[in-house]
Amino acid sequence: MTRFRGGLVGCGFFAINHLHAWRDIEGAEIVALCDTDRERLEAVGRQFGVARLYGDVEAMLAAERLDFVDVATTVASHRALVERAAAAGLPVICQKPFAASLEDAGAMVDCCAHAGVPLMVHENFRWQTPIRAVRDAIESGAIGEPFWGRVSFRSAYDVFSAQPYLAQGERFIIEDLGIHSLDIARFLFGEAARLTARTRRVNPAIRGEDVATMLLDHGTGATSVVDCSYATHTKSDPFPETLVEVDGTQGSIRLAQGYRMTVTSRQGSVTSDVSPRLLPWAERPWFNIQESVHAIQKHWVDCLRSGAEPATSGRDNLKTLALVEAAYRSATDGSSVELDSAA
Numbered sequence: 001m002t003r004f005r006g007g008l009v010g011c012g013f014f015a016i017n018h019l020h021a022w023r024d025i026e027g028a029e030i031v032a033l034c035d036t037d038r039e040r041l042e043a044v045g046r047q048f049g050v051a052r053l054y055g056d057v058e059a060m061l062a063a064e065r066l067d068f069v070d071v072a073t074t075v076a077s078h079r080a081l082v083e084r085a086a087a088a089g090l091p092v093i094c095q096k097p098f099a100a101s102l103e104d105a106g107a108m109v110d111c112c113a114h115a116g117v118p119l120m121v122h123e124n125f126r127w128q129t130p131i132r133a134v135r136d137a138i139e140s141g142a143i144g145e146p147f148w149g150r151v152s153f154r155s156a157y158d159v160f161s162a163q164p165y166l167a168q169g170e171r172f173i174i175e176d177l178g179i180h181s182l183d184i185a186r187f188l189f190g191e192a193a194r195l196t197a198r199t200r201r202v203n204p205a206i207r208g209e210d211v212a213t214m215l216l217d218h219g220t221g222a223t224s225v226v227d228c229s230y231a232t233h234t235k236s237d238p239f240p241e242t243l244v245e246v247d248g249t250q251g252s253i254r255l256a257q258g259y260r261m262t263v264t265s266r267q268g269s270v271t272s273d274v275s276p277r278l279l280p281w282a283e284r285p286w287f288n289i290q291e292s293v294h295a296i297q298k299h300w301v302d303c304l305r306s307g308a309e310p311a312t313s314g315r316d317n318l319k320t321l322a323l324v325e326a327a328y329r330s331a332t333d334g335s336s337v338e339l340d341s342a343a
């Protein structure tokens with residue numbers, strides 16, 4: 001069986017999860033690492049036993065024989081790195097947020113299409129076990145046709161100590177976290193035709209918004225509320241769980257804290273445990289996200305092997321990014337933003 005050889009660019013906080021997951025995926029191996037921060041590069045190289053280390057992506061691409069590139073840097077460098085990988089003829093994975101603007105994202109998609117290389121956005125939240133359980137329950141038909149939903153992420157977890165850049169950007173929660181919740185709303189309820197958003201900043205120590213409430217009108221006729229907050233103090237903080245509610249014509253689904261999913265249908269109510277697996281390298285409370293990193297990277301390898309387009313391809317992610325842009329526009333001018341991607 002082919003073992004795809006990958007080069008990973010960006011050895012920061014989240015790349016550690018990528019690297020653990022790559023070690024567990026039989027069909028791929030990270031053979032080279034790249035980071036502009038030499039100290040970090042060497043430390044991560046030692047931690048994962050990768051000896052081929054580069055301070056510059058050009059040098060890595062020139063010296064290595066790679067089958068794909070995994071970009072795990074922050075957004076400012078995404079476009080240049082993805083375009084560089086495409087120019088070298090290499091399939092490429094790009095962390096979220098895909099790009100700083102829709103224009104950049106469109107250019108990245110076009111560039112990879114012209115080069116004939118697959119492009120996947122590392123949009124992992126829809127790969128979480130509990131989120132897939134909700135989607136399976138919808139698809140089983142048990143609750144009939146969904147007409148209303150809610151995708152909710154509310155916490156007071158201190159994300160700023162591990163990711164200090166999150167406190168500094170003009171944009172925060174929609175671009176960083178809401179982007180995942182909007183992608184889940186698309187995954188569960190289909191494309192949106194209109195979006196209305198309201199935001200606010202509660203934490204005075206950060207620049208961007210830390211609370212957002214978004215209302216989506218889906219092409220199917222369903223309505224969903226996507227809400228996120230890093231200013232919500234509760235007795236038992238659910239971080240990093242996304243809670244989901246779905247009402248259908250024949251029943252309902254409730255994904256509650258503690259990974260408990262209740263499906264109520266004409267047959268009655270069934271509650272099941274939809275907890276993610278605690279992978280050997282994972283830790284609480286992050287294990288839900290860590291398992292989804294493994295799942296999306298395994299999907300990438302399956303797609304490389306079969307030639308199928310990844311579920312969260314660059315092309316697909318343009319629709320999630322369009323919702324992010326629509327949310328900021330709506331929150332700024334008070335309008336409801338029409339979208340042209342509704343199916």
Ligand SMILES: NC(=O)c1ccc[n+]([C@@H]2O[C@H](COP(=O)([O-])OP(=O)(O)OC[C@H]3O[C@@H](n4cnc5c(N)ncnc54)[C@H](O)[C@@H]3O)[C@@H](O)[C@H]2O)c1
Binds near residue numbers: 014
């Ligand atoms: N999907 C998730 O659940 C999740 C969670 C956390 C972070 N993320 C995303 O992961 C990305 C990385 O976040 P992070 O917190 O690990 O950031 P980080 O700042 O800890 O790490 C980024 C690393 O990239 C390096 N880098 C930057 N530009 C480079 C370049 N041109 N060439 C080589 N190296 C370069 C930096 O030196 C740094 O080591 C972000 O886009 C973030 O949104 C995703």
